[in-house]
Amino acid sequence: MSQLRIGCSGWVYKDWTGPFYPPGTKDRARLEYYASRFDTAEINASFYRLPSEAMVAGWAERAPAGFLFAWKVSRFITHNKKLKDCADSVDLVFGRMAPLGDKLGPSLIQLPPQLRRDDERLAAFLKLLPKGRHTVEFRHPSWYEPAVLRLLADFDVALCISDHHHAPAPWELTASFAYVRGHGPGGRYYGRYPDAALADWAAHIAGWRAAGRDVYAYFDNDIKSAAPLDALALKARLA
Numbered sequence: 001m002s003q004l005r006i007g008c009s010g011w012v013y014k015d016w017t018g019p020f021y022p023p024g025t026k027d028r029a030r031l032e033y034y035a036s037r038f039d040t041a042e043i044n045a046s047f048y049r050l051p052s053e054a055m056v057a058g059w060a061e062r063a064p065a066g067f068l069f070a071w072k073v074s075r076f077i078t079h080n081k082k083l084k085d086c087a088d089s090v091d092l093v094f095g096r097m098a099p100l101g102d103k104l105g106p107s108l109i110q111l112p113p114q115l116r117r118d119d120e121r122l123a124a125f126l127k128l129l130p131k132g133r134h135t136v137e138f139r140h141p142s143w144y145e146p147a148v149l150r151l152l153a154d155f156d157v158a159l160c161i162s163d164h165h166h167a168p169a170p171w172e173l174t175a176s177f178a179y180v181r182g183h184g185p186g187g188r189y190y191g192r193y194p195d196a197a198l199a200d201w202a203a204h205i206a207g208w209r210a211a212g213r214d215v216y217a218y219f220d221n222d223i224k225s226a227a228p229l230d231a232l233a234l235k236a237r238l239a
Contacts, residue, residue, distance in 0.1 A: 002209045005040035005068055005105070006235050008227040009181070009220035019225035031062045038231060040068045040105060042218050047072035047110070050096060060100050068105040070179075070216060071097055079112045083125040090128045106133035106158070106179060106216060113139040113166040119151060126155045135160045135179040135216075141167040149174050163187045171204055177214040178205070182230065184221030192226045193233075202237040 011034040017023060025033055034041065043059070045051055059069060074093045077086045097104060107129075117140070126134075136152065137160035138144065149172055152159055158175035162168065165187035180201065185191045193201075205215050217234065219227035 002212050003214045004205065004209060004238060005214075005216045006231050006238070007038040007040040007042070007218055008034075008222070008231055009042040009218050010044040010222060011041050013222050013225075015223070016225045016228060020228040031059070034228075035063050035067050037228070038235075039066060040070065040216065040218075042108065042220075043069050043071035046093070046097065047075050050074065050093065053096070053099070056096060056099050060103055063103055067103055069100055069103055070105040070108055070218065072108045072110055078110060082112070082115055083121050086125070087128050090130075094130050104132070106135050106177075108135055108137060108160065108179075108181075110137040110160075111139050111143075116140050117142040117145065117148060119148060122148070123151055126151070126157060129155070129157070133175075133177060134158070135175075137162050137164070137181065138169065139164060139166045143167070144170060173208065173213070177216065178208045180205075180215070180217040182217075182219045182221060184223075184226065189221055190223035190226060191221060193221075193230050198230065198234050198237060201234055205238060 011030050012027060017025060021030060021033055063069070074089065077083065077089050077093065081089065094107070135158040144167070149159060152174040156175045158177055158179040159169060159172055160179050160181055161171055162181040162183065164183045168187060182193065182201070183189055185193055185197070201217065205217065208215050219231045221227050221230065
């Protein structure tokens with residue numbers, strides 16, 4: 001049976017207290033509570049700086065068995081180096097996350113909106129990736145061409161099906177698994193999804209699972225607890 005993972009992009013948001021976290025929940029206890037409701041989360045911190053070994057070990061220790069962390073690849077690789085001349089950085093960043101062990105999920109490679117289609121650059125980067133599951137979130141619409149999708153498929157790398165306002169992605173599969181990100185209605189990080197939108201998500205996910213594909217789905221509309229509430233609603237639809 002294919003697996004379905006539904007969660008949020010991060011879990012440390014103070015305005016989630018009340019609608020999601022019980023009042024008085026300490027920052028360090030948020031992951032434990034979050035993991036009582038969801039079995040996966042995206043790690044955002046790894047995008048902004050290299051996590052310390054102690055930080056990675058702490059995530060692994062506090063998350064229960066069976067929990068899975070997807071994680072964002074460092075912006076040094078994606079936004080500073082723009083995927084070029086970054087072999088050493090790839091080794092360092094992916095090596096730092098490896099101690100998550102069986103709790104290590106897909107890597108999320110989020111490209112900057114200024115980076116336009118460059119098939120040669122993308123192919124050279126994909127060759128650097130270690131064994132595992134990876135997804136690419138494009139932020140410029142020039143990437144959404146059949147040749148680029150075929151390139152991702154050649155490496156079994158998933159097109160991140162994202163509704164970000166810079167470049168909403170088509171509902172296209174390029175890998176043996178599917179990866180979906182919701183940035184909020186209009187793709188701007190806030191607002192609850194209407195029932196019709198969640199029904200559309202659920203229909204796509206059910207179809208992919210029926211075809212034997214694992215599915216990872218994350219909500220990034222973190223403002224005012226929209227993300228966990230939408231994630232719970234989607235879980236209920238697919239229960």
